[in-house]
Amino acid sequence: MAAVLFDFSGTLFRIESTESWLRAVLAAAGLALPEAELAEKAKALEVAGALAGGAEPVELPEHLVEAWAVRDESAALHRAAYTALSRRVPLPDAALHDALYERHMTPAAWAPYPDTAHVLRTLRERGTRVGVVSNIGWDLRPVFREHGLDACVDVYTLSYEHGVQKPDPRLFSTACAELGADPRDVVMVGDSRSADGGAAALGCRVHFVDHLPVAQRPDALLPVLGMVA
Incomplete structure (x- = not known):
């Protein structure tokens, strides 16, 4: 990928x-x-x-x-x-x-999941391009900067900046284009089957995690590293 x-x-x-x-x-x-x-x-x-x-x-x-x-x-x-x-x-x-x-x-107000930093930094070390695609009404970039993770993200594609929200394929298409990646070579990772599942319409592989409290979900992101190894 x-x-x-x-x-x-x-x-x-x-x-x-x-x-x-x-x-x-x-x-x-x-x-x-x-x-x-x-x-x-x-x-x-x-x-x-x-x-x-x-x-x-x-x-x-x-x-x-x-x-x-x-x-x-x-x-x-x-x-x-x-x-x-x-x-x-x-x-x-x-x-x-x-x-x-x-x-x-x-x-x-935000806490990263226990494996977030490890997964993002490992992808960065491997040279894998990373994007954040979010249905949101405000700029989340400061959250990543505060936690020292902004350098791990190449592209932020935020719904309120484009006037379109997931599952509309256009938001995922924009993210892929900004990353210079063919959607068929991209994995979308999210917690919402209805919203994040929209990436499948472009040919993206989709991996779901559960929306749980931080303490209850220590390693759900780790399988992503195997997908792009």
Whole structure:
């Protein structure tokens, strides 16, 4: 294989827990909630699907269905969709909803899977081209820089920068073109069969991993090294 494409969230990195997310924003605002109430609010935000990269909404309000379907096609749509979900949960200060959105875009909110650095650095050492293809509404490059992994990525193909989201083959085609690779010589690695599986339409080989907490998925990326050996 000439190149490897990776999804971001749930594949190379994992977002913090909803409780950690809420706790960090409350602390930054100088606010505190009793532990029981904090846990209750965090659970409500999780059920609402308000944390991008976390659980999807248990029940999507009718008025948000259309916005949700195209949320990754622009930064404005992404912010609008997720802050609308967050606002379904009453918080001590209305400004916290925007603060929550801002928090999820920070490198501190993301942790790499245990094998991410090893796999990316090994591919770099072998001279294998690497791209990140993500349905997202913000620039994830600082996350890679903060964790010292930006030098391992040749191309970032982000949905909001192209106005198209996975599984549309055009996003994968763009990534392959930027890498100078024939899609038939590319492996796409992701956690979503519905989204990342779209690469198969171009002839890419697709390898799936499970979207699990970091501590529960230590080595799911390692088989990729065997695919491009």
